[in-house]
Amino acid sequence: MHDRGVAMNGIAMKLSLLLLQVIPCTVALTSTGRLVTGNFHSSSQLYSSTASSSQASIAPTDSKTDRLQKIIHWRGEKEHGNSIQLRHYEFKSALASIIEGEQSNTDDTPIEPDISFTAALSSTFESANEMSEYQKDSYENAMQYINEENLSFSNNFDLIQETVQRCALVRSLFEIVSEGETFEELARNAIQSKNLNDMMKNGSSANLSWRVRLRQYGDSAKAEKQKQYGKKMRSPMKDEREAINQMKDLFMELAGPVDLKNADISLYIFEGLKDKKKVLARLLTRGANTSSIAPKTRICITNTPLCPLASFTMNNVGRVKNNFKVLDPFCGSCGILLATTMIEPSVQTVGIEIAHNGAVNRDNIMKDFSSRNLTLPAAIIKGDAMDKSVRDKARAAVGNEPFDVIITDPPYNIREKILSCPDSPLINLVKCIASDRKKEQRLLALGGRLVVFVPNMDGDDIAEVMPNEIALKDAGLKFVNMVEQPLNDSLSRWLVEYKCIA
Structure with a gap:
């Protein structure tokens, strides 16, 4: 009984630490709408033959990354005028460079990675009615799912992670651990999927520190925060504590210590993504410093x-x-x-x-x-x-x-x-x-x-x-x-x- 009591006290302490975590707040999306320029010849008018337009260290993981869906969180959304086309252009070019560098042949065949992105956020929330179409598009595509099914390389995950680390217009890369309609289902699906087994007892990451953060988007957020999606975004402490409590069966299984400031592994609970489900994701890496x-x-x-x-x-x-x-x-x-x-x-x-x-x-x-x-x-x-x-x-x-x-x-x-x-x-x-x-x-x-x-x-x-x-x-x-x-x-x-x- 004594050993069990010590173990339970340890679990209680771990959950208490999670419930005490404090995360900085963010700024709201503010933009005047689409910026326009003057008389511009299309590229086909300028040149007769044109190519089509493109659109911190993290602890390593042995999760099944090649099959898990990934989410990219873009950077530089409004103040620098960085369009989604520019973000995709940088990402695909960087990925092509890495693939070219790893190829053993020296032919001149151009590398154009077959990778695409789809919006992960939804602008169906009430305050979106006040936003322009440009603002809605910026909001929806601030986070995107990566579609890599046609990227036919054995090391897709390594390629994407290395690409993110050299890109200026990428903020973070996540992999989805589980999805669910409720927090309890989210935790249960994460356990059943075994996607976090490396963080459990005897796993390769069992001794690494970790933390959990909640991010609410769109209609899952409070009315005054529905437009938020930036780097320092946080959700109300009450909601965060509630989510962690409801997912305690999962978090009690994680073996490493909780570190609220400098964790080796960061887990994120996302609410309000496009498919309306709750999502548990692991932060894989960040963009260029x-x-x-x-x-x-x-x-x-x-x-x-x-x-x-x-x-x-x-x-x-x-x-x-x-x-x-x-x-x-x-x-x-x-x-x-x-x-x-x-x-x-x-x-x-x-x-x-x-x-x-x-x-x-x-x-x-x-x-x-x-x-x-x-x-x-x-x-x-x-x-x-x-x-x-x-x-x-x-x-x-x-x-x-x-x-x-x-x-x-x-x-x-x-x-x-x-x-x-x-x-x-x-x-x-x-x-x-x-x-x-x-x-x-x-x-x-x-x-x-x-x-x-x-x-x-x-x-x-x-x-x-x-x-x-x-x-x-x-x-x-x-x-x-x-x-x-x-x-x-x-x-x-x-x-x-x-x-x-x-």
Whole structure:
């Protein structure tokens, strides 16, 4: 009796700890609706042949991850204008990069992962009547189910987890442990499924700490919180305690200690998902730690530094992989290259910047890399990337070989005004790629990618700042894709991808 009493006291203590957990609150969805831009030629009008548009460490688990459905929670939903198309574009490109890196063959067959997403949230709750269609769409797709049935690789789970870890626009990845109409059924189904057996006695994760959190969405939440879905979201303590109490038969079986702040394993109870069922899910991993290179944390800061989310997204669209040589010909404070080395430490990076050290201090840039234990750039060259001698220096810094990818966010309107250039930075860069290719001194390797942001003001014709088909042919480039990122009511920028095919 004494041993049983000790055991029961331990269980009571464990449940008491769970019932005491406190989670920060979130902010509500607030958006003015769909941002619009001006006169834009469709990609089929710009180019005759176009590709279709895409749409913290966690403890390892030996659960049956290859067959369990996964939920992705996206990041950067409104303030950065990151559309669902941009999120999917980054994710699929990053996944393709990882698959390409693992393939043993060296053929040029393009990798386009057969993976899709469906909305996990529902906007049928009462206060959704006050939301625009754009807001409803943003809400419903803030979390999505991953449909990976056609992704025919033996290590699907590892591929998806690695992809999430390098993506800026992904907040978290979960796997569904069980579903149920009630909390009791949810617990019972979790036990019967054996999907948490690794956390039970003699399981591989039996000694790891864990915690449980409740997340209520849509009509499962209080009226004033129905629009919430952000990072710091929490549900009322009373509801959380009630859910944990009703699922005690499951939680009493988990062997590890409860840790409310720094648990090895985090379990989430979701209410209000699209199918109306209650869901128990395990947090698998999180997206890239973009905040570690936020401008306010850096030593070298320029007037208009690129958002870290954009820097990571561009690198993923560029399919950066192991041992790549990466060039940013308009590097500024090197925000893009910082993200490059975070994604793949083995890369060789080169930046070119025309500004003098008083405006962009190159020593401080190096300190931004070294202070984060990131691979230092092979060179940060002072000069104009349109000057062949400067490009020669860039190639020399990586063994006189072409770059595998060129990723850049050119300073539109600045260079043109200072140097009286009739063409946009992108058009001039493509001309340079063509010139070097003609001289058999390639700047961009065959099969390599050019990824660039192109701004578009309301009323402007974006075709005027993009290279035409003749210029692309001269450079050996093929247009691949372009996705809009609205910045405000009158300004967008388009993420544009080209591939070197000749």
